[in-house]
Amino acid sequence: MKLSIPEEEIIGLGNFGCQGCGAVLAMRYALKALGRNTIITLPACCWSVIDGPFPHSLVNVSLFHTAFETAAPAASGIRAGLEVKGKKANVVAWAGDGATYDIGFGAISGVAERNEDIIYVCYDNEAYMNTGNQRSSATPFKAVTTTTPINSPKENHKKDIVSIMADHQIPYLATASIAYPEDLIEKFKKAKDIKGMRFMLIFCPCPTGWKYSPSLTIKLARLAVQTRIFPLLEVEFGKKWALTKDILRPKPVEEYLKLQGRFKHLKEEDIKEIQHLVDENWERLLEKIKR
Amino acid sequence: MRKVLMGNHALSYGVKLSRAEVIAAYPITPQTEVVELLSEMCASGELKAKFIKVESEHSAMAALIGASFTGARTFTATSSQGLALMHEMLHWAAGARTPIVMGNINRAFGPPWSIWTDQNDSLSQRDTGWMQVYAQNNQEVLDSVIQAYKVAETVELPAMIVLAAFVLSHTSEPVEIPDQEKVDEFLPPYKRKYKIDPEEPHAFGGLTTPDNYFEFRYKIQKAMEKALNEWEKVGEEFGEIFGRRYGLVETYKAEDAKNLIVSSGTIASTARRAVDILREKGEKVGLIRVRVFRPFPGEKISEILSSANKAVVIDRNISFGASGIFYQEIKAAIYNKIKKPKIFGVITGLGGRDVTSKDIVEIYKEVMKMEEPSSEIIWQGVNL
Ligand SMILES: Cc1ncc(C[n+]2csc(CCOP(=O)(O)OP(=O)(O)O)c2C)c(N)n1
Ligand code: SF4
Numbered sequence A: 001m002k003l004s005i006p007e008e009e010i011i012g013l014g015n016f017g018c019q020g021c022g023a024v025l026a027m028r029y030a031l032k033a034l035g036r037n038t039i040i041t042l043p044a045c046c047w048s049v050i051d052g053p054f055p056h057s058l059v060n061v062s063l064f065h066t067a068f069e070t071a072a073p074a075a076s077g078i079r080a081g082l083e084v085k086g087k088k089a090n091v092v093a094w095a096g097d098g099a100t101y102d103i104g105f106g107a108i109s110g111v112a113e114r115n116e117d118i119i120y121v122c123y124d125n126e127a128y129m130n131t132g133n134q135r136s137s138a139t140p141f142k143a144v145t146t147t148t149p150i151n152s153p154k155e156n157h158k159k160d161i162v163s164i165m166a167d168h169q170i171p172y173l174a175t176a177s178i179a180y181p182e183d184l185i186e187k188f189k190k191a192k193d194i195k196g197m198r199f200m201l202i203f204c205p206c207p208t209g210w211k212y213s214p215s216l217t218i219k220l221a222r223l224a225v226q227t228r229i230f231p232l233l234e235v236e237f238g239k240k241w242a243l244t245k246d247i248l249r250p251k252p253v254e255e256y257l258k259l260q261g262r263f264k265h266l267k268e269e270d271i272k273e274i275q276h277l278v279d280e281n282w283e284r285l286l287e288k289i290k291r
Numbered sequence B: 001m002r003k004v005l006m007g008n009h010a011l012s013y014g015v016k017l018s019r020a021e022v023i024a025a026y027p028i029t030p031q032t033e034v035v036e037l038l039s040e041m042c043a044s045g046e047l048k049a050k051f052i053k054v055e056s057e058h059s060a061m062a063a064l065i066g067a068s069f070t071g072a073r074t075f076t077a078t079s080s081q082g083l084a085l086m087h088e089m090l091h092w093a094a095g096a097r098t099p100i101v102m103g104n105i106n107r108a109f110g111p112p113w114s115i116w117t118d119q120n121d122s123l124s125q126r127d128t129g130w131m132q133v134y135a136q137n138n139q140e141v142l143d144s145v146i147q148a149y150k151v152a153e154t155v156e157l158p159a160m161i162v163l164a165a166f167v168l169s170h171t172s173e174p175v176e177i178p179d180q181e182k183v184d185e186f187l188p189p190y191k192r193k194y195k196i197d198p199e200e201p202h203a204f205g206g207l208t209t210p211d212n213y214f215e216f217r218y219k220i221q222k223a224m225e226k227a228l229n230e231w232e233k234v235g236e237e238f239g240e241i242f243g244r245r246y247g248l249v250e251t252y253k254a255e256d257a258k259n260l261i262v263s264s265g266t267i268a269s270t271a272r273r274a275v276d277i278l279r280e281k282g283e284k285v286g287l288i289r290v291r292v293f294r295p296f297p298g299e300k301i302s303e304i305l306s307s308a309n310k311a312v313v314i315d316r317n318i319s320f321g322a323s324g325i326f327y328q329e330i331k332a333a334i335y336n337k338i339k340k341p342k343i344f345g346v347i348t349g350l351g352g353r354d355v356t357s358k359d360i361v362e363i364y365k366e367v368m369k370m371e372e373p374s375s376e377i378i379w380q381g382v383n384l
Helices: A022-034 A046-050 A071-084 A097-103 A105-113 A161-166 A181-192 A214-226 A253-257 A268-290 B007-017 B032-044 B057-069 B080-095 B138-155 B180-186 B213-242 B265-280 B298-305 B325-334 B357-369
Strands: A038-042 A062-065 A090-096 A119-124 A172-177 A198-203 A233-236 A240-243 B002-006 B022-024 B050-052 B074-078 B101-106 B131-134 B159-164 B172-176 B249-252 B259-263 B285-290 B292-294 B310-315 B342-347
Touching: A022 A046, A022 A090, A022 A119, A022 A181, A022 A198, A022 A214, A038 A071, A046 A090, A071 A090, A071 A105, A071 A119, A071 B022, A071 B050, A071 B057, A090 A097, A097 A105, A097 A119, A105 A119, A105 B057, A119 A181, A161 A172, A161 A198, A161 A233, A172 A181, A172 A214, A181 A198, A198 A214, A214 A253, A240 A268, A253 A268, B002 B007, B002 B138, B007 B032, B007 B101, B007 B138, B007 B159, B007 B172, B022 B032, B022 B057, B032 B050, B032 B074, B050 B057, B057 B074, B057 B080, B074 B080, B080 B101, B080 B213, B101 B138, B131 B138, B131 B213, B138 B159, B138 B172, B138 B180, B138 B213, B159 B265, B180 B213, B213 B292, B249 B265, B249 B298, B259 B265, B259 B298, B259 B325, B259 B357, B265 B285, B265 B357, B285 B298, B298 B325, B310 B325, B310 B357, B325 B342, B342 B357
Parallel strands: A038 A062, A038 A090, A090 A119, A119 A198, A172 A198, B022 B050, B022 B074, B074 B101, B101 B159, B131 B159, B259 B285, B259 B310, B310 B342
Antiparallel strands: A172 A233, A233 A240, B002 B172, B131 B292, B249 B285
């Protein structure tokens, strides 16, 4: 049988993630595209557990654990070190949404502004999962987390990290989803050959935090795209915006929301409001693509 | 070659001579000149190093830890709030066993804002696993950078060269700049044992259970203990090649002294003058300058103090709710010794308040009037 993605498995078997963890698949696919000549910096996040305790490591490439807000600068230091030592490798910062949207944001912005030659990957599970599912600025509107409990769900919108990073005018930025591995791998392959700062955002459902059956991970990741909640796109130099998967007949957001415990409390008008938001965001996106 | 250099530039020259390969830094007064000169050196090609112009001190240290892990020799410099912002990464650097060398220009913390000197910034990093050297003049600043790389790379721990804001950082003095060839001979290129290398993948720093973590910490302590010897050895070796010897502590007229003044940094060099004045008046007094504060040369200090009646420790720092930090450390070091002096802890010069040799003479005289310390802190020069 001919596979539509590279056959070689770089990450090992067995890991410390929860059953049905989307973040594990994200790394598996990304490494298929990047290959073994890769060095990863990893801040505090679920992945620092998934990789396994000392002296084990799941990834079979060099991996450097660093402090929560430092994946990007640590990667840029490794890049500088490799340069003076005359070595070549893909240098990848691999971080969760909390590290990216919140605490590490200033440092990522710095690395992007300097256009350092690294690939920054945010695997977005929309909350601080390692510490037990607290809200982050990637948590969607109205979602329940342990710090936005049922009687007071999140009041703020998800931070638009894509636009913010695009405005840094970095050479390449893409979003990807574990439900579309060919698209994801294609984008990583493309990113690999570009010099300078590349930013990749991967949508990674989390059964534990989002409260759904582990068997639904791929389905939810796909529904997020099909409902236009998580558009698959690319941006070059902050100017050239393009959808890599157009969604002509979007599914209603309700289909996506109703499968998850974190949205169980939503009333009809909440769902309407979310639908309205998603429609608005899509319009804004189309405007950027037209420009 | 002799050159008139401010302390900050003495640091830069030390770094250049040590052939640092990756530098990352963020500006803060009074440190800025250090990295300004280094960035000029990098831009002109005089120094073949990558200079990462980061957006914060926290990122500077994170970047250097990454760079050091590839086997590159690394440097940064900072002061005060910048050092405090780095605090998390200072622990990380020591835990990761990266021999980063950093210049810290001792500057007081805010609020209220102050750009002048005291030691609270570096001393609040006491327990991070960084080695700390307190320099007394610009020559020592330059020389210590070169020695620091040698010790740091041998014991695999980071090192901080500490100098007083303005008193050294912006004061120009003639400094002997050693020949590059001689420095190259003294300080060979850095070879990291366990490194990030795409050809040989390893994971570094992963979660450790209580079954392993303890041993990692034990090894840091053992490295610190080894470093005590290394600083002496390297200081001697440096002396043989460059004619300037250095040790963990330095003494002045201590051999026959009945009472000893103990201090660090530039206050210690002022105290030398005070010793001369007091000696002229017939006082049998000497001086101990603590040069290396981490690892702490407690044994060495106790030994010198063993024949003294009284020791006056002058601290330009305070651990609020306790007392001066050098005072605490020295008191702890001599506690179990049979022969030990009465020890008096003086705090002075916070926030850059001038401390003259006359002040030190006064302090000494006052202490000599006391049987016992009147309290854990003897304040000098507070005007309320
Ligand atoms: C300075 C600091 N603050 C807080 C923490 C605690 N902490 C560790 S992981 C984490 C959450 C990580 O969330 P995210 O980046 O979204 O990754 P995820 O766990 O969801 O994979 C937090 C808050 C820390 N390690 N360091
Ligand atoms: S909490 Fe979520 S993201 Fe973390 S390992 Fe479990 S499923 Fe994966």
